[in-house]
Amino acid sequence: SPADIRRVAVLGATGSIGTSALDVIARHPQRMRATVLAAGGRVDALLQLCVAHRPEHAVIADPALYPRLRDGLREAGLDTRAHAGDEALQALAAGPDCDTVVAAIVGAAGLGSTLAAARAGKRLLLANKESLVLAGELVMAAVREAGAEIVPIDSEHSAVFQCLRSCRDTGVRRIVLTASGGPFRGRSHASLAEVTPAQAVAHPKWSMGPKISVDSATLMNKGLEVIEAHHLFGLPGSRIDVLVHPQSLVHALVEYVDGSTLAQLGLPDMRTALAVGLGWPERIESGVAGLDLLSQGRLEFEAPDMDAFPCLGLARGAMEAGGTAPAVLNAANEEAVSAFLQGRVGFLAIPALVEDALAALPAAPATSLEALLQADADARRVTRQMIEHRSPGGAPATPPQDARH
Ligand code: NAD
Ligand code: MG
Structure with missing residues (x-):
């Protein structure tokens, strides 16, 4: 039933991990869908992903690109709502429109949304290792206190x-x-x-x-x-x-x-680790041989x-x-x-x-x-x-x- 569908926010959607995550998600339309897509500055790449995945929300980090995102979504005939900035990103990562967050922003820029997802008790598929390097104790404490579930995406940590x-x-x-x-x-x-x-x-x-x-x-x-x-x-x-x-x-x-x-x-191929996180505790197809x-x-x-x-x-x-x-x-x-x-x-x-x-x-x-x-x-x-x-x-x-x- 639709209530069982995993609703996934992909933060850093235009990047290497983000596109791999969307590849796995698109293989399982009965089990999961991307409801939030976020990117840093590549607004045209984000618009293309919105056309392919029809999320409920799209976020661009750079506020100067907000009009281009909003107009592009409208021109494409999509219902996707446009947002900009880190505050909007954190609100969406913590909000009711996702239960799972793929944290795949590069660098310390990913800390705010990682913490927001942890504090909101989401299933956190963590690729953004820099947030753990910068504030590991705080992130892990937030995970414990909120009862969030952290599944590492870094291949070595997924292996462990x-x-x-x-x-x-x-x-x-x-x-x-x-x-x-x-x-x-x-x-x-x-x-x-x-x-x-x-x-x-x-x-x-x-x-x-x-x-x-x-x-x-x-x-x-x-x-x-x-x-x-x-x-x-x-x-x-x-x-x-x-x-x-x-x-x-x-x-x-x-x-x-x-x-x-x-x-x-x-x-x-990072799709294996992403499939582990998206399907856990079940094993699902990832496209990897x-x-x-x-x-x-x-x-x-x-x-x-x-x-x-x-x-x-x-x-x-x-x-x-x-x-x-x-x-x-x-x-x-x-x-x-x-x-x-x-x-x-x-x-x-x-x-x-x-x-x-x-x-x-x-x-x-x-x-x-x-x-x-x-x-x-x-x-x-x-x-x-x-x-x-x-x-x-x-x-x-x-x-x-x-x-x-
Ligand atoms: P990438 O450069 O390909 O993608 C980075 C993404 O972050 C892009 O979508 C970009 O738009 C977004 N972004 C950048 N700055 C932002 C900001 N201020 N706000 C919002 N979004 C922003 O990087 P990647 O290789 O996909 O790596 C992403 C994270 O995953 C990194 O922390 C990396 O260490 C980790 N990781 C990556 C791999 C891999 O195979 N690529 C493996 C293990 C871990
Ligand atoms: Mg690694």
Whole structure:
């Protein structure tokens, strides 16, 4: 009956995760439909999605684009109501027109709607890992207090979530998150000085948005994921390991005290994790083919190179420091990645800027959202200043002489 239909808000609908989520939703018209679609600035892409999925509400983050959205919906003959801005987004994420929220906005910009959905007790399909890095304790407390249900979408965390459901969550010795190693696996630190944004976003295994692609190339993504796993599964950093696995077929492993290790495997396609979240506790079709291990041939594993990729260690350090440190790490990284993508700083400036921001803004205790948002704002200001001083005339920081490979 219509009352049983899952009503899904897809936040970040025009992005890589958002379009994958809509692909899965469209395969199950009897079980679920997209009732709210939200995007940042790509209003024409959002309008196209509205034509295809006929949601009840469409939200564009940038208020200047509201007239274009409203008029475009009307011209297309749709009943979809237009909204703009973060307040409208949070109200819809918490409101009665959805029971499930796919949180797939990129960066700290996703925190407000993630928190709103958690506080409203929704089923929260969380892809936006930055909100857990920035305010993990607050998000998880809101989930507990409101009785919300969080299903991780990040592939590694979906894998852990699936493995943990084999029995009660007791007796976990450690979890292991796998990393593809990104496009620069096997390279030395110095040889990365002159890599370009185009090389950095060309991920060998996953097709993703530009920010997370750069994070995968620096291994900051895995650092953010260690912090994410700490909040989702309640384990200290010392029991969350990282293993490089170039084939990206084993997504994570859970080791138990009895010596048993469970792993989740699958092709690198985010629709599997999205189908787990959308269908849970039932398994539903995702459009992803099964895994043919015979044709894959080989599964390899190696330790991450902590010298070539300092971001993983920086993230672990920020997690241990606690308080405002993860918020500073995340904000400095967002600013540094954005400057790198714009060609304003080199690739190695990303870990250097994050390290300098963490040194400039020592960890302070933070229990309130205001304190964390202040740390986020301070880190962005400090990092932007350092970017300007680093690159007079917009040139990347001078690479070492032996930088060419
Ligand atoms: P993307 O860049 O492809 O898409 C980002 C989406 O967020 C777009 O729809 C954009 O319009 C929207 N957006 C940006 N700023 C916004 C704002 N201020 N308000 C509202 N909407 C805004 O990114 P993606 O690769 O889909 O990643 C989204 C999130 O999922 C990230 O947190 C990422 O770390 C996480 N994630 C992605 C993947 C993947 O395979 N792509 C895997 C794991 C986790
Ligand atoms: Mg991941």
